[in-house]
Each structure stands twice: as structure tokens, then as C-alpha cells.
Amino acid sequence: MSSTRKRVLVTGGAGFLGSHLCERLIADGHDVLCVDNYFTGRKDNVAPLLSCPQFEALRHDVCFPLYVEVDEIYNLACPASPVHYQHDPVQTTKTSVSGAINMLGLAKRLRAKIFQASTSEVYGDPTVHPQTEDYRGNVNPIGPRACYDEGKRCAETLFFDYYRQHKLRIRVARIFNTYGPRMHPNDGRVVSNFIVQALKGESITIYGDGKQTRAFCYVDDLIEGFIRLMAAPDDLTGPVNLGNPVETTVGELATKIVALVGSRSKIEYRPLPVDDPTQRCPNITQARTRLGWEPRVPLETGLKNTIAFFDRLLTENGTKTEAAKRIA
Ligand code: NAD
Ligand code: UDP
Secondary structure (H helix, E strand, C coil), X not given: CCCCCCEEEEECCCCHHHHHHHHHHHHCCCEEEEEECCCCCCHHHHHHHCCCCCEEEEECCCCCCCCCCCCEEEECCCCCCHHHHCCCHHHHHHHHHHXXXXXXXXXXXXXXXXXXXXXHHHHECCCCCCECCCCCCECCCCCCCHHHHHHHHHHHXXXXXXXXXXXXXXXXXXXXXXXXXXXXXXXXXXXXXXXXXXXHCCCEEEECCCCCEEECEEHHHHHHHHHHHHHCCCCCCCCEEECCCCEEXXXXXXXXXXXXXXXXXXXXXXXXXCCCCCCCCECCHHHHHHHCCCCCCCHHHHHHHHHHHHHHHHHHCCCCCHHHHHHC
């Protein structure tokens, strides 16, 4: 047991990032309360933790008040993939905004430290490159991505108003595209889509010409950034960019994944979704200098781990993957 054992609430704890965070917090000796409504999260993600006495899972929607006793809160509840957050856009905004109000209210009552999983989407389709935290963004407030982008922007506003008005201890991380094991196979995000398509030998669906860029961070690196930001001195409120500053085009990502899987998949070009950002890459100077943090896992290593995860998942579900076909 850690000498600084804390009771930590993780909202969205059964999701991709949340489940990795719960695992890390338990490994660090804390008690974890995982709160999730299972909209995009899965019980499977936290199943290995259920037998652990330090872990507790609670089905709850953060749009409703929550009365629990904890020392720290990580607020991750919100669908993150464009397909999922656009499925019920009104609910997405409610989750970000009402969820933030409820969790901030809880933090205020408990005088607990609270962390917000914000996003690079607050920069919209950026006109400044790479993005620094002082860039105010270029978001279309009425487009299909606005439910997520504006919801997250409003959540940041609420965090900073609680900080100024109620002297709450806040931490705001702006997370850039992160990938790894336990991503949802059908969430439509580029890494999971391309890997699943390559493993099944299906066409790789590139939206637009594939020249748009993203910077991909491996999940373990990101979680280390969360822990460091939460533990930082209270004057470090953020927002702090957390992401891997290695920019890659979507086309290059497709080629890399096809090669790593050894797949025969062909490329299929599809229309670019509305308001899809053309270029995205974080400037992580703040995280480097204030947190001593930077990503360590190279894209190829992270992709191999993620491919192995999806290969197992698909095989368990009865799909004969490219790897299985090669072995057969
Ligand atoms: P995810 O969809 O796997 O996880 C989100 C979790 O929140 C799920 O378990 C879902 O069931 C839960 N949830 C959704 N609405 C809820 C509600 N109303 N009440 C309770 N639980 C609810 O996505 P993720 O990639 O793990 O993202 C986690 C957080 O990080 C999100 O807030 C997301 O906006 C942020 N983020 C992620 C990325 C990324 O690349 N993964 C990038 C930027 C920001
Ligand atoms: N993308 C793609 N094919 C896919 C899924 C996504 O070309 O099958 C593109 C998408 O248009 C975007 C980039 O990949 O330009 C990243 O998309 P993702 O949904 O993963 O994240 P976000 O757009 O939120 O960064």
C-alpha cells in the first residue's frame, strides 16, 4: 500500500483511456471508484480489476449529481470518437457541460483536486501550427463536430471559473489523438479502423486525399502525463497539451499499418467528413518543461501492441485475421 493512498474517482473509467488510468492508479496503491454509464465503455475493459479490493465500479450518468467521498477526481466521461459523439450530439454536449458542473460541484464540496480530459478539438481546424496552449482555436460552432468541441470548450470555461470563483484545485489536459489496446473496434477512429480493416483484409478507408495530419500518442505515455499533471504544484492548472509531437499523414499511417500487419488490403478513398481538421500536432514545451514529460513509445512499437490486441480480439470473436491465415 502506498503511504499517500488516496480515494480516486475516474469518470468514464470503463472506456479506453479510463480503464488504463484505473489500472495505473491501482498499481500506484490508490483506491479507485470507476463511474461509467457504458455508452462507449465496456465492462470487459475493467473486468480484470473487479477482483481487486481497491477497485469499485458504479453505473452512473455524470449528467446527474453524484454523492461520493473521494480525494481526487479525473473527469473523462464523454464519447471521444466522431462516430460516437455525433450519434447523439445533444447528449454529448450535456455530458461535457452538465457532467463538468456535477463533477466540479462534487469537487467543491469535498475540496478535492479535479482533472479534466479536454482535447485538441478545442483548437478546431487550427490556423496555428503546431498548436500551443495560448492559441484560441478555430471551431465551427454550428457544425457536426461542435457538440464535442464546444462542449469541451465550455467545460474548460467551467473549470477555470470554479478555479477563480471557488479556488478549486484544477488540472486541464488537452489530449491529442491517442491509441492503444482497448480502443473500441467499431468506434470509427483512424487507428482502430485501419488495424481492423488490415487484419480482416478489407479495404483501408482513407477519408479525403489522406494528406491531413495527426500526431499519435501511445496510451501508456498519455497516462503517465495524466499522473504527472495531477501531481504537479497547484499553480499548474493547465491547459497543458499532452500528445506526441510527431506528425504523420493519414496516408502514411495507412501504409505503415498495412506493412506491419502484412496485409493485402487495398486503399479506398472516401469523402472527407465535414470540418475534418487538415493539420494537427501539439507543441508540448509546457509538458516538457513543467512536467518533465514527453512520449517515449515510438509509433511502430505502439502500433504493434495495438495490432496484437485487435488480432486477439478478432480471433476470440471468430474472425480469421491475416495473421491467423498466414499461420494456417
Ligand atoms: P471512450 O469513449 O473509450 O471513453 C469514454 C467513457 O465515458 C466511456 O466509458 C463511456 O461509456 C463513458 N461515458 C460517456 N458518457 C457518459 C456519461 N454521460 N456518464 C458516464 N460515463 C459516460 O473514449 P476515450 O478515448 O477513453 O476518451 C476518454 C476522455 O478523453 C474523453 O473525455 C475524451 O473526450 C478525452 N480525449 C480522448 C482522446 C483520445 O484520443 N482517446 C483525445 C482527446 C480527448
Ligand atoms: N480517417 C480516415 N479513415 C478512417 C477513419 C478516420 O481517413 O477510416 C481520418 C479522419 O478523416 C481524420 C483522421 O483520420 O482526418 C483522424 O480521425 P479520427 O476519427 O481518428 O480522429 P479525429 O478526427 O478526431 O482526430
